[in-house]
Amino acid sequence: xxxxxxxxxxxxxxxxxxxWPRAVVAPKAWNLAVEQLAAGRWSLLGLWGEPDKxxxxxxxxxxxxxxxxxxxxxxxxxxxxxxxxxxxxxxRAAADLFGLAPQGLPDTRRWLDHGQWGVLHPLAAxxxxxxxxxxxxxxxxxxxxxxxxxxxPVHAGIIEPGxxxxxxxxxxxxxxxxxxxxxxxxxxxxxxxxxxxxxxKLAGRTSGDSTVAYSLAFARAAEAALGVTPPPRAIWLxxxxxxxxxxxxxxxxxxAICNDAAxxxxxxxxxxxxxxxxxxxxxxxxxxxxxxxxxxGGTASxxxxxxxxxxxxxxxxxxxxxxxxxxxxDNTASLQDRxxxxxRLKVELARQYAAxxxxxxxxxxxxxxxxxxxxxxxxxxxxxxxxxxxxxxxxRVWIRVREVEQSLSLxxxxxxxxxxxxxSVDIAAPDEPREGMALVEGFRGDILVxxxxxxxxxxxxxxxxxxxxxxxxxxxAAIDGNIIADFPxxxxxxxxxxxGHDL
Numbered sequence: 001x002x003x004x005x006x007x008x009x010x011x012x013x014x015x016x017x018x019x020w021p022r023a024v025v026a027p028k029a030w031n032l033a034v035e036q037l038a039a040g041r042w043s044l045l046g047l048w049g050e051p052d053k054x055x056x057x058x059x060x061x062x063x064x065x066x067x068x069x070x071x072x073x074x075x076x077x078x079x080x081x082x083x084x085x086x087x088x089x090x091x092r093a094a095a096d097l098f099g100l101a102p103q104g105l106p107d108t109r110r111w112l113d114h115g116q117w118g119v120l121h122p123l124a125a126x127x128x129x130x131x132x133x134x135x136x137x138x139x140x141x142x143x144x145x146x147x148x149x150x151x152x153p154v155h156a157g158i159i160e161p162g163x164x165x166x167x168x169x170x171x172x173x174x175x176x177x178x179x180x181x182x183x184x185x186x187x188x189x190x191x192x193x194x195x196x197x198x199x200x201k202l203a204g205r206t207s208g209d210s211t212v213a214y215s216l217a218f219a220r221a222a223e224a225a226l227g228v229t230p231p232p233r234a235i236w237l238x239x240x241x242x243x244x245x246x247x248x249x250x251x252x253x254x255x256a257i258c259n260d261a262a263x264x265x266x267x268x269x270x271x272x273x274x275x276x277x278x279x280x281x282x283x284x285x286x287x288x289x290x291x292x293x294x295x296x297g298g299t300a301s302x303x304x305x306x307x308x309x310x311x312x313x314x315x316x317x318x319x320x321x322x323x324x325x326x327x328x329x330d331n332t333a334s335l336q337d338r339x340x341x342x343x344r345l346k347v348e349l350a351r352q353y354a355a356x357x358x359x360x361x362x363x364x365x366x367x368x369x370x371x372x373x374x375x376x377x378x379x380x381x382x383x384x385x386x387x388x389x390x391x392x393x394x395x396r397v398w399i400r401v402r403e404v405e406q407s408l409s410l411x412x413x414x415x416x417x418x419x420x421x422x423x424s425v426d427i428a429a430p431d432e433p434r435e436g437m438a439l440v441e442g443f444r445g446d447i448l449v450x451x452x453x454x455x456x457x458x459x460x461x462x463x464x465x466x467x468x469x470x471x472x473x474x475x476x477a478a479i480d481g482n483i484i485a486d487f488p489x490x491x492x493x494x495x496x497x498x499x500g501h502d503l
Contacts, residue, residue, distance in 0.1 A: 004042065004060040007033065008068065018224040018436055022055070022067035030070045030078060033058060037084040043354035044086050044470075045439070046448045048463040049094035051125035055463075056080065057437070057448060059354070063372050067437065067450065072100055075124075079104040086353045086470055093503075097188070099124040109137065112181040112502065123189055141167040141175045149484060153182045160498035164487070171483040176476045183502045191451075191462040196222055196427065199459045200295055203449065206464050207500030208289065212238075212245040213442030214464065214500075215294035217449040220375065222296040225436030225453050228427050232419045234298035235376050240414045241281070241290045241299075242441075243407045244311070247318070248277040249443040250400040250407070253495050257397055258329065260488040261338035269325050276314055283310035298424025308415060315408050326401055339394040343478040343490030347389060353474055356445020356467040358399040359494055363391035369441040381413050391478075393493040429457030444468065444497065466500030 011023040025033075033056065036042040045057035045065065054077050055069045070077050079102035081088035091102045092111035099121035113120075113131070120128030146169055153161035161182040167175040187206055191199050203218035204211045216238050223230065230238075255270025278288040284307030285293045293300050329335060345355075350363035360367060368385040370378040386402035388395040430453055437450040445467030452460040475494045479487055 003062060004033075004058055004064045004066045008066045011068070014069070014435065018227070020065045020067065020437055022069060022435065024053075025068045025070060027070065027078060030056075030068065033068055034078070034080050034083050036060070037080065037087075040352060044080070044084065044090075045354065045446075046450070046463065046465040047080060047087050047090040047094065048450070048465070049098040049100045049123075050461055051098055051123070054094060054100055055450070057450065057465075065373060065439070075099055076101045076103055078102070079106075081105055081107070086473070089473065090469060097121065097123045099128070112184050114181055122186070123192075136179060138165045138177050138179075139175065143169060143174065145169055146174065151487075153179075162498050166484055166487070168484055171485065173479050173482055173484055173487070176479045176487075178472055178476060180472065180498060181502050183499050185499070185503065187464065187503050188462060191459050194459050196296055196453065196457060196459065199451075199462060201292055203462075203464060204291055204294075206503070207466060207497040208291075209249055210245070210442045210444065210447065210466075210497070210500065211289050211291045212241045212294060213440055213447050214449075215292070216242060217438045217440035217442075217447045217464070218451070218462075219294050219296045220438035220440060221436040221449040221451050222427070222453065223436070224438060225434040225451060226296075226427055226430060227434075228297055228425060230298045231422045231425060233302075233421045234423045236414055236418050237299050237303060237423065238294050239377050240303070240311075240411060240418075241285060241293060243410050243414070244277055244281050244284075245290065246443040247404060247407050247411075248274050248281070250404050251277065251318075253492070254325075254329075254397060254400050254404075256495075257339070257393065257489065257492045258335060260492050261335055263332065263335045266325060266329060266335075269321070273318055273321065276317060280310045280314040283307055295424065297427045298422070300424075302423050303418070311411060311415060315411055318404070318408060322404060329397065329401075336394065338486070338489060339397060339493075340392060342393045342486050343482060343493060345391040345474055345478045347391060349474055349477055350391065353470045355470055355474055356441075357443065357471075358396050358403070358445075359467075359471045359474065360445065361385065361387045362395035362399045364389045367446070369439045369446040373439060375438075375440070377414070380417075381410055383410055393489055396493040429453075430455055433460060442467065444495070444500075445471070464500075464503065466497050468496035468498075468501040471496045472501060 008021050008023040011025040013023045043059040047056050057067050081091045082104040094100050096113040115133030118130050120131045149166040151164040153163045163179040165177045204215040206214045251270045251274040255267040258266035282288045345363045347364040350360045350365045366387045383406045435452045440447050448465040451462040454460045
C-alpha cells in the first residue's frame with residue numbers, strides 16, 4: 001500500500017511549498033491516489049482548480065498531508081467524484097469556475113453557477129460568453145404516495161439562503177437534496193491580483209461567524225509561503241481569539257438547537273452568554289467578532305489589562321452559569337425526546353467524508369487540526385478532544401458542551417502564560433513565486449487555505465475550503481428516515497455555513 005509521501009517524492013515536486021509538499025503527477029499517480037480515497041485509506045482535504053490544472057490536498061493513514069496536481073490538457077482530467085463521492089461538489093464547483101471537465105463525473109449539473117453571472121467559467125484563462133439561467137433538475141425518487149416539499153432559498157428566519165427539496169412519504173423523508181450557491185461572492189476571483197493585506201481581509205469575510213479562523217488560516221498559509229514566523233505573543237493572542245470565537249458560536253448553537261425543539265429558555269440563556277463573549281472580545285480586541293485582528297505577520301491589536309480583566313470575568317461567569325444550563329438540557333425529558341436518536345450520521349459516512357468539527361467527532365471521527373497536524377501554541381497546552389459514537393443531534397450538542405468546557409480551560413491557560421513582546425513582524429514580497437498552505441481548526445471543523453504569492457507580492461491564486469463542503473452532503477444522509485418537522489433540528493445541529501461554502 002503506497003504512502004502519500006512516496007507518491008509525492010516519486011513525481012516532480014514544486015519548490016517553495018510549505019509546510020507540506022506539492023507534486024505535479026502523471027495521470028497514473030492521480031488515479032492511484034483516487035484508488036486510495038475510494039478504498040477509505042486516504043482522506044480528501046480539498047480539491048480545487050486553476051485554468052490549466054487541478055489540485056488535491058490529501059491526508060493518509062499516517063496523518064501525512066500533501067498536495068498533488070494534474071495538468072489538464074484540453075481542460076479534462078479523470079474524475080475523483082466518480083469513485084469518491086466527497087469530491088463531487090468540489091469538482092462541480094471547479095467546472096463552474098474554471099471550465100474544467102472531470103471525465104466520468106456522474107453529476108454534471110452546475111453547482112455554484114445559477115446562470116446569473118453573465119459569463120461562463122469566470123476564472124478560466126478564456127471565460128465564455130453569457131449563459132442563460134436554466135431550470136435545475138432535482139433528482140427523483142420513486143415510490144407510492146411520495147410528494148415533494150420545497151423549502152427556501154428564502155427562509156423564515158434571518159439566515160442565509162439555500163434551497164432544500166424534500167421527497168417524503170407522509171411525514172417521513174425519503175430523500176433530501178440541497179441546492180446551494182446563492183451567496184457566491186467571487187472571493188477567489190477577488191483574491192487574484194490582490195495585495196496580501198487586502199487578501200487577508202477578504203479571507204476574513206468568507207464566513208462571518210468564522211472570521212478569526214479564516215484570518216488565521218490565511219495568515220498561516222501566507223507566512224508559510226514567505227518563511228515568516230510571527231512573534232510568540234502574536235501566536236498566543238491569535239489562539240485566544242480563536243477560542244473566544246469557538247465559545248461564542250458553540251453557546252449560540254446550543255441555544256438555537258434547543259429552540260428548534262421548542263425549548264426557548266435555553267436559547268435565551270445561551271444567547272446571553274454568547275453576548276457576553278462578544279462584548280468581552282470587543283473590550284479585549286476592539287471588535288465583537290474580532291474581524292481584521294489577525295494579519296500575516298502577527299496581530300493588529302494587543303491585549304491590555306482591561307481586556308484581560310474582561311476575559312477573566314467572562315470565563316468566571318460562564319463557569320458559574322453554564323453547568324446549570326447543561327443540567328437543564330440533560331434533565332428535560334421532552335427535549336431529549338426530540339434530540340436523542342434524531343438525525344443520526346453513521347460513523348462510516350463521517351469517516352468517508354472526513355467530516356470535521358462536532359459533526360465528525362459526534363460520529364466517531366477523532367480529528368482536530370489543533371492537535372494533528374497541530375500548530376502553536378496548542379502543542380504547549382493541555383486539552384482534550386471529545387468524541388462520541390452516537391452521531392445524533394444529542395451527540396452533536398454534547399460535543400459542543402464539552403468543547404465549551406475545553407475552550408474555557410484553554411483561555412485560562414493562555415491568559416496565564418501569554419508571553420510579552422511585539423505582536424507583529426514586517427513581511428516582504430518574495431523574489432520568486434512561493435506557495436503556502438495551512439489547516440486551522442475553526443468552530444465547525446478544519447479550514448484549509450492554499451495560496452501562491454507572486455514575486456510582486458500579489459496573490460496569484462488562493463483557495464479557501466470551508467468544512468461545510470464535506471458536511472452539507474452528510475446532512476442529506478442524516479435526515480433520511482426522519483420526519484420533515486425534525487429537519488430544522490437536524491439542520492441546526494450541523495449548522496453548516498452557506499457563505500463559506502458558496503465562496
